[in-house]
Amino acid sequence: MTTNKVLVLGDGVVAAELADAWRSKGLTVDGYLFDGPIPEWKQEPFELLNAQLAALDLTSYEAVVLAFSSEKAVVRHIARDLEHQVGADTLFLVSAMSCAATETASWLEHPERVIGFGYVPPFAGVKCAELSKPLQGLSQHADQAAGLFASLGVETAFVGDSAGLVMPRLVSAIINEAVTALMEGVASAADLDTAMKLGVNYPHGPLEWADRIGLDQVYATLRGVYEEQGEDRYRPAPLLRRMVLAGLYGRRSGYGGFYEYETENEVTEHA
Numbered sequence: 001m002t003t004n005k006v007l008v009l010g011d012g013v014v015a016a017e018l019a020d021a022w023r024s025k026g027l028t029v030d031g032y033l034f035d036g037p038i039p040e041w042k043q044e045p046f047e048l049l050n051a052q053l054a055a056l057d058l059t060s061y062e063a064v065v066l067a068f069s070s071e072k073a074v075v076r077h078i079a080r081d082l083e084h085q086v087g088a089d090t091l092f093l094v095s096a097m098s099c100a101a102t103e104t105a106s107w108l109e110h111p112e113r114v115i116g117f118g119y120v121p122p123f124a125g126v127k128c129a130e131l132s133k134p135l136q137g138l139s140q141h142a143d144q145a146a147g148l149f150a151s152l153g154v155e156t157a158f159v160g161d162s163a164g165l166v167m168p169r170l171v172s173a174i175i176n177e178a179v180t181a182l183m184e185g186v187a188s189a190a191d192l193d194t195a196m197k198l199g200v201n202y203p204h205g206p207l208e209w210a211d212r213i214g215l216d217q218v219y220a221t222l223r224g225v226y227e228e229q230g231e232d233r234y235r236p237a238p239l240l241r242r243m244v245l246a247g248l249y250g251r252r253s254g255y256g257g258f259y260e261y262e263t264e265n266e267v268t269e270h271a
Contacts, residue, residue, distance in 0.1 A: 003062045003091070003148050004028060009049075009078060010067035011037050013214045013252060014095060017123040018065060021152050030056060036249060037216045038070040050081075058082070063091040063148060069098055069220030076107045083108050091144050093117055097168045097217065098224035101161050102134035111136035115145040118165040121213045129154050130168075132161040163224035169234075171209065172221040178206035179237040182258075189258045210240075211250035211257040219244045 006027055008019040011034040019031035032049055064082055068075045079092065092114045094104045101116025108114065116132035129149045133142050146156045159166050178192050187195065193205020202209075210218050219236050226234040243257060250257035 003144055003151075005061050006030075006063045006065060006148070007056075007058070007061045007086075008032075008065040008067070009082075010034070010065070010095075011070050012067070012216055012249070013121045014097075014119075014123075014217065015065070015067035017121060018067065021123060022148070025151050027151070030061075034070075036247060037068070037220065037244070038074045040071060040074065046078075053082075053085070058085040059087045059090075061086060061090060063093055063144065065093045066104075067095040069095075069214075069216045072099060072103075075099070075104070079104065079107055083110065089113065091115065091141050093145050093148065096130075096132050096161065096163065096165055098163060098220035100134070100163045100224075100228065101132045102136065103163075105134040105136045112138045113141055115141050116161060116165070117145065117149075118168045120167050120171050120209075121217065126154055129156050130159050130165045131156050132159055132165060134161055163228045164221050168221050169225055171206075171213070172218045172225070173234060175206045175210045175213075175218050176222055176234070176237050176240065179210075179240045182207065183237060183239045207258040211259055211261075214249050214252065215240060215257050216244050216249045 004027055006022055006029050008015050008029060008031040010016070015031065015033050019029050023029045032052055064086055066075060066079060090113060092108070094101060094114055094116055095118060096116030097118045101114055105111030105114035111134065114134050114136070116134065117129055119126050119129045131142065131145055142158070149156050164172065181187065181192060182189055189207045193208050196202050196205050204212060219240050222234050222236040226236065247253055248255060248257050251261055
């Protein structure tokens with residue numbers, strides 16, 4: 001099934017990357033992005049969002065993409081509002097990195113339209129995106145979701161439905177352990193990253209990788225997996241939580257994350 005018109009809503013790197021990628025392939029994409037995770041449902045800034053959406057014919061979109069690391073109550077409110085404004089067969093392609101697709105689907109009156117997705121940012125260089133079909137999902141929407149990524153030259157693999165999926169969960173757990181080691185004074189951020197890049201041939205050190213992914217996304221993934229699994233190995237490190245609360249999301253934030261980014265190619269370690 002071909003998809004030509006997409007609405008993208010989100011609060012971080014994932015939504016922005018996907019909106020830009022689909023636009024570059026000629027799809028009609030409208031995107032409304034927040035600057036960072038939204039801690040709770042408030043009248044603002046959603047009045048502005050609702051006003052912007054009211055100017056659109058939401059029934060004309062073949063797919064709605066929700067890529068949030070915000071609190072579940074916020075995403076649930078947005079998803080429920082949208083469901084009553086879009087077409088009856090519109091695909092809901094939702095990030096499953098912090099919430100299983102089955103749980104997101106349970107919020108909707110027509111859960112069969114939901115497909116989960118996940119990948120580890122940055123999108124440039126991604127060869128395979130993970131998809132998950134909730135227990136309520138239908139194959140026609142799974143094919144549509146795979147087609148959206150195929151339009152970007154990206155293969156897809158269907159994995160079991162759970163918060164974090166596969167690679168996002170594993171990478172976030174590695175980053176969490178590195179943050180814990182940094183908190184304990186085991187080594188500096190730069191030395192931790194160097195040890196992992198040279199020791200196990202990682203493309204990025206875990207803390208550098210966290211800055212590229214977005215600390216808010218890493219934290220949301222860990223929080224979602226921890227809430228679902230209840231295992232301490234996924235409990236987000238306190239330092240990671242504090243940095244997200246301070247707006248230190250990584251490369252995209254003005255002050256960086258574990259490193260400062262004075263220019264695109266100039267990187268210095270945070271004190």
